[in-house]
Amino acid sequence: MKSVFDQKTVAATLDTIKHRVPAYAELADKFRPLFVEQARLRGEFVAEEGALPPIDTARTNQGVPVLVDVDLSPWAGNMKRSAACLLPQLFDVLKPDEEAWRKLEAFLDDTDNIVGLAQARIEGNWKHFEDTSVQLGITPYTTLLYVAETVLSPVLRALVEGLGEPLSKLGxxxxxxxxxxxxxxxxxxxxxxxxxxxxxxxxxxxxxxxxxxxxxxxxxxxxxxxxxxxxxxxxxxxxxxxxxxxxxxxxxxxxxxxxxxxxxxxxxxxxxxxxxxxxxxxxxxxxxxxxxxxxxxxxxxxxx
Ligand SMILES: [Zn+2]
Ligand SMILES: [Zn+2]
Incomplete structure (x- = not known):
């Protein structure tokens, strides 16, 4: 089943929230640029029809998700683009220490680093996030985790879209x-x-x-x-x-x-x-x- 996910839907959803519960207006406005930019990026990645990971039903039948143990480097370019587009919005939402943020920007512009974080997220390797957050001065590590998830999300969403129908047929x-x-x-x-x-x-x-x-x-x-x-x-x-x-x-x-x-x-x-x-x-x-x-x-x- 496909999720409704585009910029207009995001904007309309946030407008409805503001209308229904005015107390949420500030929060909805705070996150709006981030959500809208994520939707825009996802659309861009979908349109480019890049590489897709293979679906191995022998593995999924055993409860192993499609992306586990898959080399994620074919999507490193999209991850870096996503980071470059979303970091300014994330900065406005998180209001982090500026010096640490500059370090994070440079860190995420490196293929090995960004693929490493993506791999760690898929494996649930929280130790990698803890170590990296100390190294960059972005604490607590859950902040770095949130940044990584936000940046990865449009890239992975485009993969889901590209994989399409066969996903809904998996047992x-x-x-x-x-x-x-x-x-x-x-x-x-x-x-x-x-x-x-x-x-x-x-x-x-x-x-x-x-x-x-x-x-x-x-x-x-x-x-x-x-x-x-x-x-x-x-x-x-x-x-x-x-x-x-x-x-x-x-x-x-x-x-x-x-x-x-x-x-x-x-x-x-x-x-x-x-x-x-x-x-x-x-x-x-x-x-x-x-x-x-x-x-x-x-x-x-x-x-x-
Ligand atoms: Zn339970
Ligand atoms: Zn997922």
């Missing part, structure tokens, strides 16, 4: 992404399906997880925790706030994690699934107050 039951191995940032119940004649053919409502890194959406069991696979109804709980039932927290008391979820059947127009999360921070706060941990910590739900 994949895992709670992590079949392409890059990252955890989901949000779940969705799929929108109503429309035919070319504008007639409804299906009610939608299938559960998909949305990858926090490459944006791929993959089908997942509706009644299971993506973090630990727990499908026992007694230890899983759904929360929503103020009767807004189409945006909710799916919590698992077995592993203590939660994933936000949005019912796309109730959304018209369909939001961008990344930008929409800016307008759901009250759910993250509620979850934290109930001692739950986000399945994919990011800059706005990591409230410690």
């Amino acid at each position: 994949w039951d895992e709670g992590y992404c079949p392409v890059c191995g990252a955890t989901p940032s949000i779940a969705q119940l799929s929108p109503k399906e429309i035919t070319e004649l504008d007639q409804l053919v299906g009610g939608g409502g299938k559960k998909f997880l949305h990858c926090s890194l490459c944006g791929h959406d993959w089908r997942y069991k509706r009644n299971a925790c993506p973090a630990c696979g727990n499908d026992d109804n007694d230890s899983r709980e759904v929360f929503y706030i103020d009767d807004v039932k189409f945006e909710r927290i799916e919590a698992c008391h077995k592993c203590g994690k939660y994933c936000l979820s949005i019912d796309m059947r109730e959304c018209d127009p369909l939001p961008d699934l990344d930008a929409v999360q800016i307008g759901l921070i009250h759910l993250d706060i509620f979850a934290r107050e109930h001692d739950l941990i986000p399945i994919s910590p990011t800059i706005w739900n990591n409230l410690d």
Whole structure:
């Protein structure tokens, strides 16, 4: 299933958030240039139709994501371009130490360095991020991780787009992404399906997880925790706030994690699934107050 992801959708999603919850206006405006530039870059990379990684179903059938152990150097050029375009926006969002930032810019302009970070992200090698963040003076290391994910994301999204249909045919039951191995940032119940004649053919409502890194959406069991696979109804709980039932927290008391979820059947127009999360921070706060941990910590739900 393809994600709706372009500059117009991002902008419209942020406008809707501002309109619905004026308290989020400042945050939506802060992240807007970054999100819009990411969408623009992804479109550019898709249009260029570069190299694609092979899909090895013998491996994916064993639960090994497509990009694990793949040499990422064919995409180093795009990663460096992405860094050059996104670092100014990231600087405005993060307000980091300027000297450290100059070092980071030079670091990311080097093929080996940027491929090394990409490889480390896909392998979940956090030690590499800790060491590099000390070396560059960008602390905590989660800031460097956020920078790397933001820069990598448009490159990987273009790969997902290029791989296309075959991805949706993979037999994949895992709670992590079949392409890059990252955890989901949000779940969705799929929108109503429309035919070319504008007639409804299906009610939608299938559960998909949305990858926090490459944006791929993959089908997942509706009644299971993506973090630990727990499908026992007694230890899983759904929360929503103020009767807004189409945006909710799916919590698992077995592993203590939660994933936000949005019912796309109730959304018209369909939001961008990344930008929409800016307008759901009250759910993250509620979850934290109930001692739950986000399945994919990011800059706005990591409230410690
Ligand atoms: Zn992914
Ligand atoms: Zn769980």
